[in-house]
Amino acid sequence: MTNTLHRRGTPEGLQEDFIVFALTAKGHNRKDAAPKIKKFIELALKHNPNSISSSSFYSYETGTDWSKVYDGVVDNSHAAANFSDLRSVKNFISVLKEADLGICINVSGLLEQVRQCCSEVGISRHSVEHSLGIIGKRDMLPNNQVLELNTMCGHGMVSFNLIAKVIEHVKLGKIDVKKGALLLAKPCMCGAFNTVRAAKLLDMARDSF
Amino acid sequence: MKVDTSKCVGCGNCVPVCTMGVISVRDKKSYINQDECVECGACERFLINKKEPPALVRIARCILGALKLGYQAPLDACPTGALYQPDIEWPRSVRRSFSDPTVPHESTGIRGRGTDEIKTNDVTGRLESGEVGLVVEYGRPGIGARFKDLEKMSKALAVQNVEFEIDNPVTQLMSDKSTGEIVPDVLDEKVMSAIIELRTSIENVPAVLQEITRVAEDCPTVCSFGIATRCTENGDVAYEQLVKELGFTMSLNGKTNLGLGKRSEEAAQ
Numbered sequence: 152m153t154n155t156l157h158r159r160g161t162p163e164g165l166q167e168d169f170i171v172f173a174l175t176a177k178g179h180n181r182k183d184a185a186p187k188i189k190k191f192i193e194l195a196l197k198h199n200p201n202s203i204s205s206s207s208f209y210s211y212e213t214g215t216d217w218s219k220v221y222d223g224v225v226d227n228s229h230a231a232a233n234f235s236d237l238r239s240v241k242n243f244i245s246v247l248k249e250a251d252l253g254i255c256i257n258v259s260g261l262l263e264q265v266r267q268c269c270s271e272v273g274i275s276r277h278s279v280e281h282s283l284g285i286i287g288k289r290d291m292l293p294n295n296q297v298l299e300l301n302t303m304c305g306h307g308m309v310s311f312n313l314i315a316k317v318i319e320h321v322k323l324g325k326i327d328v329k330k331g332a333l334l335l336a337k338p339c340m341c342g343a344f345n346t347v348r349a350a351k352l353l354d355m356a357r358d359s360f
Numbered sequence: 361m362k363v364d365t366s367k368c369v370g371c372g373n374c375v376p377v378c379t380m381g382v383i384s385v386r387d388k389k390s391y392i393n394q395d396e397c398v399e400c401g402a403c404e405r406f407l408i409n410k411k412e413p414p415a416l417v418r419i420a421r422c423i424l425g426a427l428k429l430g431y432q433a434p435l436d437a438c439p440t441g442a443l444y445q446p447d448i449e450w451p452r453s454v455r456r457s458f459s460d461p462t463v464p465h466e467s468t469g470i471r472g473r474g475t476d477e478i479k480t481n482d483v484t485g486r487l488e489s490g491e492v493g494l495v496v497e498y499g500r501p502g503i504g505a506r507f508k509d510l511e512k513m514s515k516a517l518a519v520q521n522v523e524f525e526i527d528n529p530v531t532q533l534m535s536d537k538s539t540g541e542i543v544p545d546v547l548d549e550k551v552m553s554a555i556i557e558l559r560t561s562i563e564n565v566p567a568v569l570q571e572i573t574r575v576a577e578d579c580p581t582v583c584s585f586g587i588a589t590r591c592t593e594n595g596d597v598a599y600e601q602l603v604k605e606l607g608f609t610m611s612l613n614g615k616t617n618l619g620l621g622k623r624s625e626e627a628a629q
Contacts, residue, residue, distance in 0.1 A: 154472070157500065157584045158613055165613050175621075176480035182626040206471070247620060255480045255621035265616045266595060275595045277619030278478035278487065280495075280588035282611035283569075283603070286576045287583040291503050301501050306461040306472070307552050308402045311502050312376035320435065334436060338377070338402045340461045341472075 154305025155259035155343050157282045159298050162261070167235045168303075168348045169260035171195065171243060173252075174229040180253055184226045187252040192221050194250060195232035198243040204342020205230045235347045241268040248272055259343075296356045300349055304339035313338070318356045328353040361397055361404060361445055363390045368442035369417045371433050374403045379459075379552060380504050390442065398504055398552045399452070400459035401445060408434075409441030451545040454507075458529065458551035467532035473497070474555040475527045478588045482621040492562050492599055493588040494522075496572055498581055499553035505581045507533070508547040510554050513583075514540030516575045517558060520568050525557035562589070562598055566606055588615075 155170055173191040175181040192203055196217065203217045206229040224230065234240050240258065247256055258265045262279060269276050285292070292298060293311045300314045301307070317331045326334070332349035370388035377383075382396035383403065410433070417439045421431045433439050448456055457465045464471045477493060480486070487493050496513055499505030510530065518524075518540030524531040535543045560568055565587070576583040587610075589599055603610055 156495070156586050156615060157497075157611075160613075162612055168613075172479065174476065174479055176476060176484050179480065179483040179627045180621055180624045182624060244618065247618075251622075252620070253622035253624065255476075255482055256618045257479045258616045258618065259613070260616075261612055262614045262616060263612070269595070269616070269618060274618055274620070275593065276591050276616050278481040278588060278590045278617040279597055280478050280493075280586055280615040281597075281603075282584065282586045282614060283608050284611070285501070285582050285584045286573060287498075287579045288503070288581055291582060292501070298501065305500075307379060307500050307502055308400065308461070310377060310379045310381065310402070312378065312381055313406075316376040316435065326435075337436060338379075338406050340405075 154341050156280060157285070157302055157305065159295065159302045164299065164348060164352070165261050166237070166264070167351070168345050169234045169237065169240045169258060170343055171232045171234065171240065172229060172257040172259070173254050175227070175254050177227070180255070181226055184254055185224050185228070187254045188224045188228050188230050189221055190250060190252055191230050191247070191254065192217070192224070194246050195243060198234070198239045200232040200234055200239070201345060201347045202233045202342060203230070206341065231342050233342070233345050235345070237264055237268065241271060244268055244274070245272040248274060296352060296359070300335060300352055303344045303349060304341070305343055306339070306341060308338035308340060309335050309344065318353060321353050321357050328357070361392055361399060361401065361443055363392060364442045364444055365389050367414050367440040369414055369421060369440055371431065371439060373407060373433055373435065373438060374443060377403045377406045379502065396550060398459040398550055399448060399456035400552050401456070401462070404443045404445055406436055407438035407443065408436055410437050410439045411441055412439045414440045451549055454533070454546050454549050455551055458554050465529040465532070468527055468529055470527070473529065473553060474557055475525055477557065478615060478617050480621065481590060481617050482619045483623050483627070487559065487588065487590050489590055489592070490562055490598070491559055491589065492565055494558050494560065494568060495586045496556040497553050497584045498579065499551060500582065500584050503581045504550050504552055505554060506548060506550045507542050507554065509579050509581060510556070511540065511542045511547060512579070513572070513575045514542060514556055516540070516571050517556065517568065520560070520571055521564050522558040522560045522568060525559065528555065528557040530554050530556050562602070565599060565602060569606060569608065
């Protein structure tokens with residue numbers, strides 16, 4: 152599951168794009184994990200997330216009513232909370248450490264900044280993963296703006312053409328960037344798509360396409 | 361994915377949604393190139409079925425067209441619900457399990473294209489100190505890949521002293537893990553993307569990375585690759601210097617396992 156490993160973006164853009172995951176491993180810490188994952192969601196909601204998702208309930212259509220995500224959690228669910236600022240991530244990590252849930256917690260984002268957060272709350276990171284980039288037929292790829300939006304859904308469900316269409320609608324004034332970002336988030340089934348960052352990217356694309 | 365042509369009114373809303381760009385409008389009906397469709401289901405899920413009567417929508421489109429007024433359904437709507445997912449049989453079924461994140465793999469019962477990699481390493485110990493995990497994904501982002509192309513990579517890597525991750529769905533499709541050969545039935549099947557996951561020693565990283573870049577150079581799609589390990593006690597990454605010296609650029613962003621997981625009684629049992 153490399154659904155957030157290859158997110159593209161400038162360092163400035165990635166500074167506003169962090170995902171905190173909770174998950175468990177079968178045979179290790181999955182049994183009776185549902186209440187712990189629900190606790191993760193409860194704690195995340197206190198730290199100003201852009202969105203909350205779980206593998207047991209898909210779709211951004213809940214708006215800000217996250218009860219469906221919460222209620223759908225079962226022992227083998229993954230949960231994710233998407234943030235735009237590092238301070239919230241750090242505070243969230245701190246309360247997760249305090250809560251000692253025993254489930255596996257991962258953060259996807261700028262590695263050095265996450266390491267710094269860990270250090271400040273007294274955690275030595277356990278494992279890390281880097282992307283080494285994209286090779287092969289790179290001439291088949293679209294421009295960076297489209298790629299930055301596309302790679303926010305690691306399963307690749309947000310098509311290049313949909314991104315181009317939404318940018319076109321934004322440029323024509325048919326929809327605003329917020330609505331455009333929500334439309335782009337809709338095909339993403341894992342909740343990793345950051346709608347706040349997407350709205351900013353659409354805003355920039357409106358002027359440069 | 362299929363189109364019910366008795367319902368389709370040719371509005372074209374499904375065209376941009378297609379992750380592979382293989383839906384077009386022909387003779388005023390949507391047409392899906394079945395050889396290129398990866399069965400990801402994104403079109404059907406994204407488009408709200410408005411359940412409008414096809415005849416009525418066609419008349420409305422004709423009248424509005426004659427008046428030089430365009431017919432514009434909302435971007436995320438199919439006015440008549442013309443798309444449907446038929447039952448899919450082996451080997452085409454691998455397209456769906458590798459491309460639709462809501463559908464579990466028949467082999468592993470797990471959804472998605474890979475495994476938990478390092479995300480549960482704090483409780484599974486899958487990667488120990490001195491070991492490195494590598495992920496090689498064909499087809500991503502947005503291009504798609506066929507198993508016959510991926511097999512060239514798996515065969516090349518199989519002889520590089522690596523251990524393929526057993527729970528990975530690509531490994532499950534290998535007829536021989538020692539050679540990296542993939543079952544012939546699926547070689548022509550196209551998927552959104554597929555990931556080879558392997559483990560090797562840190563000393564072997566130069567040879568494996570060299571092989572990945574050599575094989576990917578000739579592949580007809582794109583290849584995203586990554587590297588993972590367990591950190592040292594003070595949080596350092598053992599491969600960092602080595603990978604830089606080899607000339608690879610490591611991403612500024614990535615995944616961090618915080619190490620807060622704990623093995624429960626379940627593990628002892």
